[in-house]
Amino acid sequence: xxxxxxxxxxxxxxxxxxxxxxxxxxxxxxxxxxxxxxxxxxxxxxxxxxxxxxxxxxxxxxxxxxxxxxxxxxxxxxxxxxxxxxxxxxxxxxxxxxxxxxxxxxxxxxxxxxxxxxxxxxxxxxxxxxxxxxxxxxxxxxxxxxxxxxxxxxxxxxxxxxxxxxxxxxxxxxxxxxxxxxxxxxxxxxxxxxxxxxxxxxxxxxxxxxxxxxxxx
Amino acid sequence: xxxxxxxxxxxxxxxxxxxxxxxxxxxxxxxxxxxxxxxxxxxxxxxxxxxxxxxxxxxxxxxxxxxxxxxxxxxxxxxxxxxxxxxxxxxxxxxxxxxxxxxxxxxxxxxxxxxxxxxxxxxxxxxxxxxxxxxxxxxxxxxxxxxxxxxxxxxxxxxxxxxxxxxxxxxxxxxxxxxxxxxxxxxxxxxxxxxxxxxxxxxxxxxxxxxxxxxxxxxxxx
Numbered sequence: 001x002x003x004x005x006x007x008x009x010x011x012x013x014x015x016x017x018x019x020x021x022x023x024x025x026x027x028x029x030x031x032x033x034x035x036x037x038x039x040x041x042x043x044x045x046x047x048x049x050x051x052x053x054x055x056x057x058x059x060x061x062x063x064x065x066x067x068x069x070x071x072x073x074x075x076x077x078x079x080x081x082x083x084x085x086x087x088x089x090x091x092x093x094x095x096x097x098x099x100x101x102x103x104x105x106x107x108x109x110x111x112x113x114x115x116x117x118x119x120x121x122x123x124x125x126x127x128x129x130x131x132x133x134x135x136x137x138x139x140x141x142x143x144x145x146x147x148x149x150x151x152x153x154x155x156x157x158x159x160x161x162x163x164x165x166x167x168x169x170x171x172x173x174x175x176x177x178x179x180x181x182x183x184x185x186x187x188x189x190x191x192x193x194x195x196x197x198x199x200x201x202x203x204x205x206x207x208x209x210x211x212x213x214x215x216x217x
Numbered sequence: 218x219x220x221x222x223x224x225x226x227x228x229x230x231x232x233x234x235x236x237x238x239x240x241x242x243x244x245x246x247x248x249x250x251x252x253x254x255x256x257x258x259x260x261x262x263x264x265x266x267x268x269x270x271x272x273x274x275x276x277x278x279x280x281x282x283x284x285x286x287x288x289x290x291x292x293x294x295x296x297x298x299x300x301x302x303x304x305x306x307x308x309x310x311x312x313x314x315x316x317x318x319x320x321x322x323x324x325x326x327x328x329x330x331x332x333x334x335x336x337x338x339x340x341x342x343x344x345x346x347x348x349x350x351x352x353x354x355x356x357x358x359x360x361x362x363x364x365x366x367x368x369x370x371x372x373x374x375x376x377x378x379x380x381x382x383x384x385x386x387x388x389x390x391x392x393x394x395x396x397x398x399x400x401x402x403x404x405x406x407x408x409x410x411x412x413x414x415x416x417x418x419x420x421x422x423x424x425x426x427x428x429x430x431x432x433x434x435x436x437x438x439x
Binding site for chain 1: 244245246247248294295296297301304305308309315317318319320321322324325327328339340341342343344345346347360387388389390391392393394395396397424
């Protein structure tokens with residue numbers, strides 16, 4: 001049973017982002033998605049610090065300290081791109097104008113609650129940034145994560161035990177073993193990796209899934 | 218003749234006293250008014266409240282001000298960074314108060330102050346621990362949290378070009394929090410790369426209007 005690599009998960013997410021979409025890719029794992037968007041597909045990337053039409057990292061000699069992404073790493077601007085201030089940038093999110101937002105997660109619950117900003121560790125310095133705005137700032141919120149923690153616990157859970165970022169906001173979860181659609185009727189599991197059955201998946205996560213093939217059949 | 222250009226940094230920074238509430242623009246180093254922050258560090262006022270997206274890096278700028286224990290409270294969205302150890306230590310010892318605000322609420326609260334809005338409802342943060350003790354309201358089937366404006370005595374911001382009326386243009390993503398902070402402070406002080414003659418800024422391209430700026434200080438540079 002071969003789990004997907006992070007790049008393979010990113011490629012799956014990228015395949016579901018349509019031409020013309022306005023997309024925000026969160027810090028960390030989601031930034032990999034940009035590498036898998038085909039060159040002939042026009043997708044417009046939004047960065048929370050005030051960029052629409054964000055391009056790839058520049059070569060070293062073209063780095064510009066005034067042009068960075070949400071992770072404060074140097075980026076470029078595509079032809080047709082634009083700059084705006086922070087209130088406009090978050091109004092764009094909050095107003096539901098972005099099509100897709102891709103985020104990482106500590107936990108997602110079966111009804112789409114998201115925990116991705118704080119581990120709950122009393123000693124941790126709290127920092128939220130744009131996480132709570134992004135979680136409800138797009139028509140579709142996609143999560144990218146490995147399904148299990150290092151100790152084997154499922155990160156897709158009945159109820160999140162970590163502090164919540166937002167309620168009922170996740171549309172789909174892409175993982176290294178399957179993709180899950182969060183729907184009002186339940187969680188649909190699909191694209192299971194070879195050698196993994198839906199029964200295995202239910203035993204490993206202690207959750208009940210609707211099988212994609214059963215619905216379509 | 219209106220001339221908001223300060224001949225010296227001391228003059229640009231004058232009047233900042235103990236207990237002042239100060240907004241500092243920038244998103245990490247991008248758009249950060251480093252010269253004005255250094256001048257604030259040198260100037261000596263204490264018991265300050267600082268509003269800024271981040272809480273400083275290393276031991277320079279805002280981190281230096283924190284290290285000197287001159288900041289009573291910081292209102293920000295993302296204090297934790299790879300090299301934010303000065304803030305981290307003060308916070309753990311309870312020597313600085315933190316009001317953690319989601320970034321979009323922080324921006325909109327600053328904008329609201331500049332726009333004369335008494336309060337507003339935002340969906341951001343509902344259901345999270347940051348909603349504890351905050352008034353909520355369901356509007357058209359969706360839940361919102363009551364948010365109050367954030368205003369300041371001073372805003373320290375950075376822009377690219379200014380004229381003597383205080384009209385400003387920005388460069389690339391260095392705009393970020395600067396234009397909204399300029400509107401939300403009683404005294405807004407801007408550091409710019411260049412001062413141009415009145416009439417040289419394209420009126421269609423002016424981002425911050427001179428009405429919001431009280432003092433301009435030219436640092437030069439690239």
